Amino acid sequence: MRRSLKDGDFRLLYQPIIDSKGETMVGVEALCRWRHPVRGETPPSDFIAIAEETGLIDQLGLFVLRQACLDARKWPGVIVSVNVSPRQFKEERFPEAVLKILGETGLEPSRLELELTETLAVVDLDLARTKMLVLQNHGVRIALDDFGSGHSGLSYLLSLPFDKLKVDRMFVSHIESSSASAVIIHAIVNIGRALGMHITAEGVETAEQQQFLRGAGVHFFQGFRFSRPVDASEILSRLQAQ
Numbered sequence: 097m098r099r100s101l102k103d104g105d106f107r108l109l110y111q112p113i114i115d116s117k118g119e120t121m122v123g124v125e126a127l128c129r130w131r132h133p134v135r136g137e138t139p140p141s142d143f144i145a146i147a148e149e150t151g152l153i154d155q156l157g158l159f160v161l162r163q164a165c166l167d168a169r170k171w172p173g174v175i176v177s178v179n180v181s182p183r184q185f186k187e188e189r190f191p192e193a194v195l196k197i198l199g200e201t202g203l204e205p206s207r208l209e210l211e212l213t214e215t216l217a218v219v220d221l222d223l224a225r226t227k228m229l230v231l232q233n234h235g236v237r238i239a240l241d242d243f244g245s246g247h248s249g250l251s252y253l254l255s256l257p258f259d260k261l262k263v264d265r266m267f268v269s270h271i272e273s274s275s276a277s278a279v280i281i282h283a284i285v286n287i288g289r290a291l292g293m294h295i296t297a298e299g300v301e302t303a304e305q306q307q308f309l310r311g312a313g314v315h316f317f318q319g320f321r322f323s324r325p326v327d328a329s330e331i332l333s334r335l336q337a338q
């Protein structure tokens with residue numbers, strides 16, 4: 097992994113995030129890919145955890161953030177979302193590191209969104225809140241990713257100032273097969289909206305799911321129904337086409 101970081105074997109794909117009408121690409125999520133010199137194309141589920149354990153996530157995370165900011169400069173008006181691992185966020189100087197990269201790349205802070213997950217395992221809520229506020233005061237937005245998949249989501253909403261909730265794919269994938277799933281999505285949207293947050297549904301694959309989610313009041317869609325993750329040049333041509 098260390099060698100791959102030097103050799104440029106990591107790259108980013110971007111998955112479009114679409115408005116509630118299902119028409120316009122308003123954002124993209126950066127998703128990391130590793131072309132392993134021996135094993136070939138390797139998904140993040142096989143390397144993010146290892147990067148966390150070994151501490152290499154710091155270096156990988158900075159690469160991802162810098163590359164996403166550089167690419168986003170070519171996409172006027174589009175918000176770029178970047179996943180942040182728990183270990184990265186725990187770094188004392190995480191907000192400063194993000195602001196430094198924004199300064200160096202020249203991306204307006206309001207075009208960056210950071211995604212934190214429920215697995216954050218926040219020990220010190222006051223400290224986490226302070227870090228979030230430093231970034232938000234500069235215009236950076238912060239989303240709670242995979243909402244509903246962990247067990248801390250609701251307690252985080254009590255004390256941490258998220259701008260957005262991303263409904264976990266698990267709920268979306270069960271919309272048609274489980275009435276409980278539909279009820280839970282309605283509840284998540286109600287909570288999010290009442291707290292003044294935007295809601296994104298991830299893993300939207302079918303027209304039926306899109307229709308249900310729109311009716312439920314979801315603001316943004318992400319999923320294979322609209323697009324798989326694609327490379328930066330493809331995002332540019334789609335923007336030019338729209």
Ligand code: C2E
Pocket residue numbers: 111126127128139140141144160179180181211241242265298299300301318319320321325
């Ligand atoms: P995530 O942040 O929840 O990202 C969404 C994942 O769902 C992506 O998987 C995406 O390809 C997949 N996805 C999107 N739409 C659909 C759909 O309609 N159907 C299905 N079946 N899947 C869909 P991916 O790229 O394999 O990434 C998996 C996870 O790895 C991400 O989940 C994120 O937690 C983590 N990850 C990816 N890139 C990074 C990174 O640069 N840094 C960190 N810390 N984590 C990352």
Ligand code: MG
Pocket residue numbers: 125179211241
């Ligand atoms: Mg994410």
Ligand code: MG
Pocket residue numbers: 241242262298
């Ligand atoms: Mg997600």
Ligand code: MG
Pocket residue numbers: 242264265298
């Ligand atoms: Mg997810």
